[in-house]
Amino acid sequence: xxxxxxxxxxxxxxxxxxxxxxxxxxxxxxxxxxxxxxxxxxxxxxxxxxxxxxxxxxxxxxxxxxxxxxxxxxxxxxxxxxxxxxxxxxxxxxxxxxxxxxxxxxxxxxxxxxxxxxxxxxxxxxxxxxxxxxxxxxxxxxxxxxxxxxxxxxxxxxxxxxxxxxxxxxxxxxxxxxxxxxxxxxxxxxxxxxxxxxxxxxxxxxxxxxxxxxxxxxxxxxxxxxxxxxxxxxxxxxxxxxxxxxxxxxxxxxxxxxxxxxxxxxxxxxxxxxxxxxxxxxxxxxxxxxxxxxxxxxxxxxxxxxxxxxxxxxxxxxxxxxxxxxxxxxxxxxxxxxxxxxxxxxxxxxxxxxxxxxxxxxxxxxxxxxxxxxxxxxxxxxxxxxxxxxxxxxxxxxxxxxxxxxxxxxxxxxxxxxxxxxxxxxxxxxxxxxxxxxxxxxxxxxxxxxxxxxxxxxxxxxxxxxxxxxxxxxxxxxxxxxxxxxxxxxxxxxxxxxxxxxxxxxxxxxxxxxxxxxxxxxxxxxxxxxxxxxxxxxxxxxxxxxxxxxxxxxxxxxxxxxxxxxxxxxxxxxxxxxxxxxxxxxxxxxxxxxxxxxxxxxxxxxxxxxxxxxxxxxxxxxxxxxxxxxxxxxxxxxxxxxxxxxxxxxxxxxxxxxxxxxxxxxxxxxxxxxxxxxxxxxxxxxxxxxxxxxxxxxxxxxxxxxxxxxxxxxxxxxxxxxxxxxxxxxxxxxxxxxxxxxxxxxxxxxxxxxxxxxxxxxxxxxxxxxxxxxxxxxxxxxxxxxxxxxxxxxxxxxxxxxxxxxxxxxxxxxxxxxxxxxxxxxxxxxxxxxxxxxxxxxxxxxxxxxxxxxxxxxxxxxxxxxxxxxxxxxxxxxxxxxxxxxxx
Amino acid sequence: xxxxxxxxxxxxxxxxxxxxxxxxxxxxxxxxxxxxxxxxxxxxxxxxxxxxxxxxxxxxxxxxxxxxxxxxxxxxxxxxxxxxxxxxxxxxxxxxxxxxxxxxxxxxxxx
Numbered sequence: 001x002x003x004x005x006x007x008x009x010x011x012x013x014x015x016x017x018x019x020x021x022x023x024x025x026x027x028x029x030x031x032x033x034x035x036x037x038x039x040x041x042x043x044x045x046x047x048x049x050x051x052x053x054x055x056x057x058x059x060x061x062x063x064x065x066x067x068x069x070x071x072x073x074x075x076x077x078x079x080x081x082x083x084x085x086x087x088x089x090x091x092x093x094x095x096x097x098x099x100x101x102x103x104x105x106x107x108x109x110x111x112x113x114x115x116x117x118x119x120x121x122x123x124x125x126x127x128x129x130x131x132x133x134x135x136x137x138x139x140x141x142x143x144x145x146x147x148x149x150x151x152x153x154x155x156x157x158x159x160x161x162x163x164x165x166x167x168x169x170x171x172x173x174x175x176x177x178x179x180x181x182x183x184x185x186x187x188x189x190x191x192x193x194x195x196x197x198x199x200x201x202x203x204x205x206x207x208x209x210x211x212x213x214x215x216x217x218x219x220x221x222x223x224x225x226x227x228x229x230x231x232x233x234x235x236x237x238x239x240x241x242x243x244x245x246x247x248x249x250x251x252x253x254x255x256x257x258x259x260x261x262x263x264x265x266x267x268x269x270x271x272x273x274x275x276x277x278x279x280x281x282x283x284x285x286x287x288x289x290x291x292x293x294x295x296x297x298x299x300x301x302x303x304x305x306x307x308x309x310x311x312x313x314x315x316x317x318x319x320x321x322x323x324x325x326x327x328x329x330x331x332x333x334x335x336x337x338x339x340x341x342x343x344x345x346x347x348x349x350x351x352x353x354x355x356x357x358x359x360x361x362x363x364x365x366x367x368x369x370x371x372x373x374x375x376x377x378x379x380x381x382x383x384x385x386x387x388x389x390x391x392x393x394x395x396x397x398x399x400x401x402x403x404x405x406x407x408x409x410x411x412x413x414x415x416x417x418x419x420x421x422x423x424x425x426x427x428x429x430x431x432x433x434x435x436x437x438x439x440x441x442x443x444x445x446x447x448x449x450x451x452x453x454x455x456x457x458x459x460x461x462x463x464x465x466x467x468x469x470x471x472x473x474x475x476x477x478x479x480x481x482x483x484x485x486x487x488x489x490x491x492x493x494x495x496x497x498x499x500x501x502x503x504x505x506x507x508x509x510x511x512x513x514x515x516x517x518x519x520x521x522x523x524x525x526x527x528x529x530x531x532x533x534x535x536x537x538x539x540x541x542x543x544x545x546x547x548x549x550x551x552x553x554x555x556x557x558x559x560x561x562x563x564x565x566x567x568x569x570x571x572x573x574x575x576x577x578x579x580x581x582x583x584x585x586x587x588x589x590x591x592x593x594x595x596x597x598x599x600x601x602x603x604x605x606x607x608x609x610x611x612x613x614x615x616x617x618x619x620x621x622x623x624x625x626x627x628x629x630x631x632x633x634x635x636x637x638x639x640x641x642x643x644x645x646x647x648x649x650x651x652x653x654x655x656x657x658x659x660x661x662x663x664x665x666x667x668x669x670x671x672x673x674x675x676x677x678x679x680x681x682x683x684x685x686x687x688x689x690x691x692x693x694x695x696x697x698x699x700x701x702x703x704x705x706x707x708x709x710x711x712x713x714x715x716x717x718x719x720x721x722x723x724x725x726x727x728x729x730x731x732x733x734x735x736x737x738x739x740x741x742x743x744x745x746x747x748x749x750x751x752x753x754x755x756x757x758x759x760x761x762x763x764x765x766x767x768x769x770x771x772x773x774x775x776x777x778x779x780x781x782x783x784x785x786x787x788x789x790x791x792x793x794x795x796x797x798x799x800x801x802x803x804x805x806x807x808x809x810x811x812x813x814x815x816x817x818x819x820x821x822x823x824x825x826x827x828x829x830x831x832x833x834x835x836x837x838x839x840x841x842x843x844x845x846x847x848x849x850x851x852x853x854x855x856x857x858x859x860x861x862x863x864x865x866x867x868x869x870x871x872x873x874x875x876x877x878x879x880x881x882x883x884x885x886x887x888x
Numbered sequence: 889x890x891x892x893x894x895x896x897x898x899x900x901x902x903x904x905x906x907x908x909x910x911x912x913x914x915x916x917x918x919x920x921x922x923x924x925x926x927x928x929x930x931x932x933x934x935x936x937x938x939x940x941x942x943x944x945x946x947x948x949x950x951x952x953x954x955x956x957x958x959x960x961x962x963x964x965x966x967x968x969x970x971x972x973x974x975x976x977x978x979x980x981x982x983x984x985x986x987x988x989x990x991x992x993x994x995x996x997x998x999x
Binding site for chain 2: 005006024026027028030031033035037038056057058059063066067
């Protein structure tokens with residue numbers, strides 16, 4: 001009851017304050033009137049009576065203040081008043097306030113945004129049960145040319161499942177081509193075949209329906225588990241989807257389960273369906289068929305290193321009878337696998353943003369110290385007028401906290417758009433299942449750090465000022481309270497922030513150099529205005545000639561589109577795929593010599609190399625003479641030539657690949673092309689052999705990629721391309737329509753993002769550091785105004801005085817530079833994974849950073865010069881002016 | 889005893905005295921202070937800086953209710969009136985005060 005009354009009273013007080021104040025005033029006036037009337041009755045003159053009455057009341061304002069303070073909700077009022085006062089103080093020195101708030105906003109906004117990305121990718125739980133117990137297993141093929149980390153074979157997986165002692169279970173998934181047709185447009189969707197153990201290993205259940213059983217997997221029953229997205233898209237989210245059938249590659253599959261909306265797994269977030277692995281008998285025993293992605297769950301008692309040791313031994317034992325001897329395996333935590341290189345990028349960037357926060361706080365500290373010293377006089381005056389220590393502390397505290405709060409607010413305003421930009425750092429495997437959110441804990445933390453700096457150093461003047469007697473402080477002209485000690489402290493802060501900025505600049509420079517190298521690295525072809533897409537040709541699986549005819553017809557149709565300069569086909573679009581590798585056998589070698597001789601195979605149409613603009617090193621391109629009936633020929637890349645025929649021309653040499661047995665073709669090398677990074681722009685280039693479709697063995701290679709060189713914007717011809725393909729077969733799906741340039745950008749996005757973000761952080765750090773140096777030095781100038789005046793009067797030239805200031809500024813900057821370069825050299829080691837094997841030139845970066853720093857130092861010197869020469873113009877004024885009154 | 893040598897109002901008793909004075913009739917602030925001085929035979933002189941905060945607090949707690957009325961001299965003033973809850977609190981306060989007085993007196997006499 002009483003609580004209600006109090007609450008109502010508070011509400012009244014807040015909502016009708018003006019009225020309540022007026023009422024209080026009239027009530028007190030009534031008091032005085034009545035008291036005066038009584039005094040008159042007692043015989044006083046009216047004036048005398050009013051004076052006595054006023055004395056009796058004891059001062060309107062004092063009584064009102066006490067009533068206000070005593071009221072419920074009165075505390076609120078006091079806070080509001082403090083806040084207003086704080087804001088007024090900040091408004092009074094807009095330059096200082098703007099710089100301080102902007103500094104804080106950069107520091108707080110930067111780390112808040114970065115942490116939201118870090119959290120989404122590396123901290124937030126992944127959609128699996130006990131995700132930290134999950135690992136991926138790869139064949140360690142260090143001995144092969146082709147790769148170090150190779151997808152294992154299903155046969156290996158079967159053996160591991162049978163013999164391992166460290167996992168509760170293992171699952172495999174393999175890539176499958178899936179064209180969904182029937183209701184609606186034909187659509188090629190990303191799909192995987194999975195072993196029935198897939199869901200139990202991950203600890204994931206479908207939101208509706210069930211997953212397939214061991215029995216269904218073994219018998220090859222046509223059932224499918226679909227993604228939430230596909231369910232929405234093709235079934236409109238209807239609960240009746242379970243039990244319906246859908247057409248996949250022209251076969252009917254029963255929909256038995258729907259996955260949760262947030263589910264994702266390697267290789268990409270957009271996988272839309274999972275069908276039983278149902279491995280044919282040959283696949284179960286073929287150790288050379290490296291097609292599987294293996295995920296396993298560690299037994300509760302087993303550590304990662306135990307699993308590594310055990311699996312290494314097991315793999316060597318299983319593969320001991322292989323042609324080239326056994327190979328070990330790599331066991332890698334799933335989180336590491338999914339985050340990939342983003343992990344390093346995010347960690348580096350988070351540290352960079354933390355550094356920026358430190359610099360921001362250092363800067364704020366410097367600003368507050370300088371300003372505080374300049375306010376020594378104000379403090380002294382207030383103390384003289386009777387302001388107590390508590391009163392002063394409270395005032396400075398309010399100002400500092402107001403600063404920190406405004407800085408945090410501006411920080412959030414910065415972080416929100418920054419987060420949209422950072423979304424591009426989320427790995428493909430997570431996609432939109434890992435949305436970025438402002439992390440309030442980090443925002444609170446960084447604001448707290450800023451508040452501590454603001455409060456800690458904002459209070460210095462209040463505490464220092466009230467320690468001296470007012471006479472001392474006033475006598476010293478407002479500068480007596482800063483000693484050599486605080487100069488020393490401020491100068492070391494400058495050196496620290498300069499050094500930190502230099503470290504960031506150096507690292508940013510190295511990443512920029514790397515990105516520039518990667519982006520302008522020769523990709524072996526002209527990537528601009530090149531459209532690529534895939535057309536799965538499973539409908540022609542049985543008939544090889546028909547398949548080739550269809551692909552050629554596709555190319556012809558596309559070539560006829562206006563704006564198209566040329567079109568050609570390659571089974572796997574460049575930069576996308578490390579599959580289709582083979583051993584090769586050079587003429588004269590025995591079978592046992594093929595170990596370690598691995599190359600990628602690509603089947604192309606005859607004019608492929610001209611269309612993509614590949615550069616031929618020697619020999620000839622494919623011609624119309626290279627037909628099915630003629631002598632099989634091959635074009636190899638330079639890497640292959642170097643590896644297989646070191647020091648001599650490979651032209652005219654014969655070798656076998658694909659099928660090495662007696663029935664395999666002998667291919668004659670007719671040309672050597674420059675490297676094209678078939679398996680991805682960031683991956684090492686590997687030996688590759690190219691042959692025309694007509695001369696390939698008739699194995700069931702059911703992929704067909706089309707590349708189109710256009711004279712116009714490639715995106716603009718996409719509708720025409722669809723119509724061209726559908727004019728051949730209206731049920732033919734097209735997949736992955738994109739330009740080669742966009743593919744390169746996508747693959748370099750981690751590199752470009754981390755380079756640009758780190759450089760941005762570095763640039764901001766430099767700006768903050770120079771502001772800090774300028775602030776401290778210009779403060780020193782104003783503080784030493786008297787001294788300058790005296791020295792000028794005694795005959796010192798402006799130049800001499802200027803030199804003494806700039807020497808100090810340069811000295812500090814250079815000291816910071818040296819420390820920063822040394823620290824940068826050490827720090828840049830952690831960047832290794834972001835350099836993709838490229839060795840950027842540390843010394844040129846360091847030189848560039850040094851030049852930037854010297855330019856900045858020169859600019860600061862110029863600014864200081866202006867400040868000094870203003871004093872120098874009027875020495876008399878300088879002597880007589882009071883430093884405490886300098887504009888802040 | 890000179891004018892300047894008023895007694896301090898013992899802590900916590902101001903509310904009790906205000907509530908007591910208001911039992912008989914509604915009064916304004918000046919009236920309360922005059923009545924208090926008279927009743928205490930001028931031993932207590934209440935400072936308005938203490939009186940008004942107490943009145944506002946008691947009103948906020950619902951012990952008092954205030955209304956603007958005309959005084960006998962035709963001036964408007966804010967009159968405070970005891971509410972039912974104020975009456976209850978007065979009884980409690982009074983009972984506690986009596987016990988405290990009795991206890992203190994006992995101690996002083998017993999010593």
